[in-house]
Amino acid sequence: MATLILIETTSLLIRPLALGVRLTANLTAGHLLIQLISTAVIALLPIIPVISTLTAIILFLLTILEIAVAIIQAYVFVLLLTLYLQENI
Numbered sequence: 001m002a003t004l005i006l007i008e009t010t011s012l013l014i015r016p017l018a019l020g021v022r023l024t025a026n027l028t029a030g031h032l033l034i035q036l037i038s039t040a041v042i043a044l045l046p047i048i049p050v051i052s053t054l055t056a057i058i059l060f061l062l063t064i065l066e067i068a069v070a071i072i073q074a075y076v077f078v079l080l081l082t083l084y085l086q087e088n089i
Helices: 002-044 049-088
Strands: none
Touching (some): 002 049
């Protein structure tokens, strides 16, 4: 009985932590991709300006996508955290 209580308590404490780690990993991956593409834009600018311009357009679109993903991630985080807290109260 005590083992079951310990396992359930640990599960309830780890859920929000795992949710935060997943949120952080998703946002970090998007930021790293933006950093990689912006470095490519800067490196290609003196060599091939046309390709650099196309890459910059892709970077702009990716930034818009990253903002949308951040909004969705924040919504999902709050929704799941609210559900987790309602289970325990």
